[in-house]
Amino acid sequence: MTTPKKTLIAAVLMLLISPVFAQTKAPTANKDCYGEWYTLFRDRGGKPIPDGTQEIVISIRKEGYSQCFMGKVDVENGKIKFPVLVAKDDGTFETLAQSGLTLDPASAAAKNPESITTITDGMSATAYTTDHETVKLFFYKFVNDKPKKNKVAPAASTLVKN
Numbered sequence: 001m002t003t004p005k006k007t008l009i010a011a012v013l014m015l016l017i018s019p020v021f022a023q024t025k026a027p028t029a030n031k032d033c034y035g036e037w038y039t040l041f042r043d044r045g046g047k048p049i050p051d052g053t054q055e056i057v058i059s060i061r062k063e064g065y066s067q068c069f070m071g072k073v074d075v076e077n078g079k080i081k082f083p084v085l086v087a088k089d090d091g092t093f094e095t096l097a098q099s100g101l102t103l104d105p106a107s108a109a110a111k112n113p114e115s116i117t118t119i120t121d122g123m124s125a126t127a128y129t130t131d132h133e134t135v136k137l138f139f140y141k142f143v144n145d146k147p148k149k150n151k152v153a154p155a156a157s158t159l160v161k162n
Helices: 003-022 033-044
Strands: 052-062 065-076 079-087 093-095 134-138
Touching: 033 052, 033 065, 033 134, 052 079
Parallel strands: none
Antiparallel strands: 052 065, 052 134, 065 079, 079 093
16 A cells, blocks of 8 residues: 555544544533532531541632632531641542641631631631632531422322212
8 A cells, every 4th residue: 555545544544534533532620619509508407526536528719710629627616626637639638738738817707716726517617728719518428318399299180070
């Protein structure tokens, strides 16, 4: 086979194969994961959080964008015990401070540490970082069950036959 024919065959194969690869998209991060988690907990509320190490979703927000990460934290007497740990891809954990997040010493939470440890409706209070980010923890395993909907009555003619 001559080189121009090989080139033509290769070009045709590339045109046929490239749409197959173009179909696979990399997963994209949710721009407002905080909004989804907050709405879920605001609508349903949360159960009391028992003592022990609990799995959490950590929401970090800044300028209308949020990122959410898995983590864990100890709870004692219904209060958060620091440090908050962020899960890493390799199964290890590191503290929020090791991840580059430090509490803003000028924030109300820093001035009143008791307020930042409070858990209400399965959520922590909002904390503020030195980089002007907000951090909120969601105890996702303790969200209240989805409320059951009322059964809609059928038309009267369906129920009453006479």
